[in-house]
Amino acid sequence: MQAVLIAGALVLIAVGAVIFTLVTPWWFTPQASNWGEIDSTLLLTIWITGIAFVLVNLFVAYTVIRYRHREGQRAEYLPEHKRLEWGLIALTTVGVIVLLAPGLFVYSRFITPPEEAMLVEVVGEQWRWTFRFPGPDGVLGEADPQRISFENPFGIDPDDPYAQDDVLVLGNELHLPVGVPVKLQLRAKDVLHSFYVPQFRVKMDTVPGMVTHLWFTPTEVGRYEIACAEYCGIGHHTMRGVVVVEDEESFRQWLATQPIFGSPAGRSE
Amino acid sequence: MSMEKRVAVPKEAHAQEQAHDHHEPQSFWTKYVFSQDHKVIAIQFTVTALFVGFVGLVMSWGMRLQLGFPGLFEFLNPNTYYQAVTQHGMIMIIYVLTAILLGGFGNFLIPLMLGARDMAFPFVNMLSYWVYLLSVIVLLASFFVPGGPTGAGWTLYPPQAILPGTPGSDGGIVLMLLSLVIFIAAATMGGLNYVTTVLQLRTRGMTLMRMPLAIWGIFVASILALLAFPALFVGGVMLLLDKVAGTSFFMPTIVQFGQKLGYEGGNPLLFQHLFWYFGHPEVYIVALPAFGLISELVSIHARKPIFGYRMMIWAILAIGVISFVVWAHHMFVSGMNPYFGFFFATTTLIIAIPTAIKVYNWVLTLWRGNLHLNTPMLFAIGFISTFVIGGLTGLFLGNVVVDIPLSDTYFVVAHFHLVMGVATILAIFGGLYHWFPKATGRMLNETLGKAHFWVTFLGSYAIFFPMHYMGFLGVPRRYFDFEAFDFIPESMAGLEAFITVAALITGAAQFLFVVNVIWSLAKGPKAEPNPWRATTLEWQTPTTPPPHGNWGPTLPAVYRWAYDYSVPGAPDDFIPQTVPVAAPVAAAPAPGTVTDGGGGDGASDGSEPTKRDGE
Numbered sequence: 001m002q003a004v005l006i007a008g009a010l011v012l013i014a015v016g017a018v019i020f021t022l023v024t025p026w027w028f029t030p031q032a033s034n035w036g037e038i039d040s041t042l043l044l045t046i047w048i049t050g051i052a053f054v055l056v057n058l059f060v061a062y063t064v065i066r067y068r069h070r071e072g073q074r075a076e077y078l079p080e081h082k083r084l085e086w087g088l089i090a091l092t093t094v095g096v097i098v099l100l101a102p103g104l105f106v107y108s109r110f111i112t113p114p115e116e117a118m119l120v121e122v123v124g125e126q127w128r129w130t131f132r133f134p135g136p137d138g139v140l141g142e143a144d145p146q147r148i149s150f151e152n153p154f155g156i157d158p159d160d161p162y163a164q165d166d167v168l169v170l171g172n173e174l175h176l177p178v179g180v181p182v183k184l185q186l187r188a189k190d191v192l193h194s195f196y197v198p199q200f201r202v203k204m205d206t207v208p209g210m211v212t213h214l215w216f217t218p219t220e221v222g223r224y225e226i227a228c229a230e231y232c233g234i235g236h237h238t239m240r241g242v243v244v245v246e247d248e249e250s251f252r253q254w255l256a257t258q259p260i261f262g263s264p265a266g267r268s269e
Numbered sequence: 270m271s272m273e274k275r276v277a278v279p280k281e282a283h284a285q286e287q288a289h290d291h292h293e294p295q296s297f298w299t300k301y302v303f304s305q306d307h308k309v310i311a312i313q314f315t316v317t318a319l320f321v322g323f324v325g326l327v328m329s330w331g332m333r334l335q336l337g338f339p340g341l342f343e344f345l346n347p348n349t350y351y352q353a354v355t356q357h358g359m360i361m362i363i364y365v366l367t368a369i370l371l372g373g374f375g376n377f378l379i380p381l382m383l384g385a386r387d388m389a390f391p392f393v394n395m396l397s398y399w400v401y402l403l404s405v406i407v408l409l410a411s412f413f414v415p416g417g418p419t420g421a422g423w424t425l426y427p428p429q430a431i432l433p434g435t436p437g438s439d440g441g442i443v444l445m446l447l448s449l450v451i452f453i454a455a456a457t458m459g460g461l462n463y464v465t466t467v468l469q470l471r472t473r474g475m476t477l478m479r480m481p482l483a484i485w486g487i488f489v490a491s492i493l494a495l496l497a498f499p500a501l502f503v504g505g506v507m508l509l510l511d512k513v514a515g516t517s518f519f520m521p522t523i524v525q526f527g528q529k530l531g532y533e534g535g536n537p538l539l540f541q542h543l544f545w546y547f548g549h550p551e552v553y554i555v556a557l558p559a560f561g562l563i564s565e566l567v568s569i570h571a572r573k574p575i576f577g578y579r580m581m582i583w584a585i586l587a588i589g590v591i592s593f594v595v596w597a598h599h600m601f602v603s604g605m606n607p608y609f610g611f612f613f614a615t616t617t618l619i620i621a622i623p624t625a626i627k628v629y630n631w632v633l634t635l636w637r638g639n640l641h642l643n644t645p646m647l648f649a650i651g652f653i654s655t656f657v658i659g660g661l662t663g664l665f666l667g668n669v670v671v672d673i674p675l676s677d678t679y680f681v682v683a684h685f686h687l688v689m690g691v692a693t694i695l696a697i698f699g700g701l702y703h704w705f706p707k708a709t710g711r712m713l714n715e716t717l718g719k720a721h722f723w724v725t726f727l728g729s730y731a732i733f734f735p736m737h738y739m740g741f742l743g744v745p746r747r748y749f750d751f752e753a754f755d756f757i758p759e760s761m762a763g764l765e766a767f768i769t770v771a772a773l774i775t776g777a778a779q780f781l782f783v784v785n786v787i788w789s790l791a792k793g794p795k796a797e798p799n800p801w802r803a804t805t806l807e808w809q810t811p812t813t814p815p816p817h818g819n820w821g822p823t824l825p826a827v828y829r830w831a832y833d834y835s836v837p838g839a840p841d842d843f844i845p846q847t848v849p850v851a852a853p854v855a856a857a858p859a860p861g862t863v864t865d866g867g868g869g870d871g872a873s874d875g876s877e878p879t880k881r882d883g884e
Binding site: 002003005006009010013017020021024025026027028029037038041042045048049052053056057059060063064067068069073074075076077078079080081084085088089092093096099100103104106107108110111125126145146148150155186189190191192194196198199201202203204205206207208209210212213223224225227228229230231232233234235236237240 | 347348351420421422426428429432434435436521522523524525526527529534535536537538571572573574575576577578579580602603604607608610611614615618619621622625626628629630632633635636637638639640641642647650653654657658661662664665668669670671673674675676677678719723726727730734735738739741742743745747748749750751753754755756758760761764832834835836837842
């Protein structure tokens, strides 16, 4: 009785897992960046681990039915089987290599932003996001948390010539041009946060006292939510932002409406 | 394996001396409360840990009620929610799993399975329990200070853990850190004891390569604990200093809510490295003893030698070593040097190989066995299934680039609960059902036990399996609510409610165990000395439950490995370790007597377990 139940449960789990995976309404969001390769490595991992999961559960279900205790039955005395053990080790090693090699290959790209990528700064604080563009000179002005004040929320060095044309985005909304690689430079003012856009498949913590980096190319026009993905206190779940991906022209128009650090409008913010 | 050379003759004379001490008459207080008997201490650890586990369970209900039915319960707000999340995690990992597996099973099994009268340092052992209890009291006291317990998340990441904006960032976090420091003192006393006992007090003939795998798991886990907990200790003390003494170990220049704080120059990542240098081995501190228990259960109840005994030991040792060089896979998106990703992804996926060996060997032990599907065996099978899914999802999170979209989503929640929560708890319950007769002299009720198993096993899948898909969707963890997220479909609200109902039922089912224990202690059938017909020494004690000192006047001697089940030609389907090889096999429960000066000095060959060593 217990044998049928436990074998049935294991078969149900194995088969149910496959069916659930096929029909689930909860699946990847539509991919909206260049990181289709990340989805490929993830799918590869789902396949390989899924097969292993189903096989082990079905095998246990089989042993439970086939070798359940019955009157007069005796187990086989089988302490070792060298060839079987080494065969399984070899098989597992192959599986690990098949998962790891493409993973590391994609990762090496993930940490190598293209030269021409557009630089944008992201600053996390409890519990909102702000952003800074480097302006026409393409260089962000020096910033130091010691200098942060109400008038100078980014802590920018007012004497730095590179800082004068920096564009400050103080809302929770970041606009990006479609098809242009973006390199984010991430900072935090207070505690850890994490810049995360599910549709871009990217995530990176912002750390006070440090600068971290992330790059991607938005490939689909649209509005995407930023969710903070590193617990940052009681407002963590409200720390949302928006990335608006649009054509180059709309992006330029939007950027032109944002205050510039060197201008009176930028200082008084 | 140079350790084997040191086996020689265990300290027979010393053990005999102890025996005399132990037969002194004792008062109620020294016998049951301030006891130095490892078995009483084991029960104290287990009962205390199960009680704290009840607190942890209630915390999880709190958070599930909010997620399943947001806004319905007034006592749930971001403050209480994050406190519940934090306390649930911390309590379950440290104060329940670690305490019950090392303090409970370690204490009970090490001397009994090795044929010792007690731990090497019984007084320190007793102290270990009382210091553990103190850490629990300090932890629970934090619920009653102004601001309540800390809600910093169980990882206690600074700067947030000690700053306003996080629940319990005053008294709560201070007591939490103090409690951890006290716990580590207790764990160190225990760990030194377990390691010393295994190395020094094995009875005659009990070579390292004849030890049951339960002891191997507990032994290596204790070594890991001794090496890993100090990192948490220093991290905790430094964070405490940052909080109360104004130091800046982990605190850089911070501008919070427009105010500049007095910190400067510290590094938050340093804490993460210290935390996970402890935190990842901690996974194996919990998992290795669970592996060991499962190896015993599977072999005994399948009436078959554990498959690949030597490979199992090598796997345990390999896991133990590698577990110290994988920690930063918890930090792939932390902002650490991105090149570390290559190294830590590789080491993490390598550790999957010895772990997979263990799974294969359990499954191959079942294969061609004679499976008695009693409650302990059901829990063991449940362990295998949940450990496999939890282990396989580790391959997602360990492979750095696959981790990036999944990190800090519900996929992670599903992964670590199945592998470290559910699987380990199933192993613990399997162990409790299995060794309860030896500890108490009574059998537990099988019907209640099976009901407990079925609700727990199926309930756990119902709770955690769908969370993998929430993770694929990208739902972030540690969120009080998911209002107004466009990328999350409305159907997820129904799923959250379903998970909450499953969690309430599964949690409530744990009381079946409590009822079973209370009922069986009073009315359960008396246990025979060896009800499962097992080979290991704890089942060969002259009386059940064994008295203080365990063995009567003479220590048992060991003549064979721990897994002589269904040996061809033997009349019974098990041969206790105490049965000499030459004398053909009467499965007598009486302990073998010490006949000569032989001690094991070489590895027993697993494939020729009847070989008589060192005689």
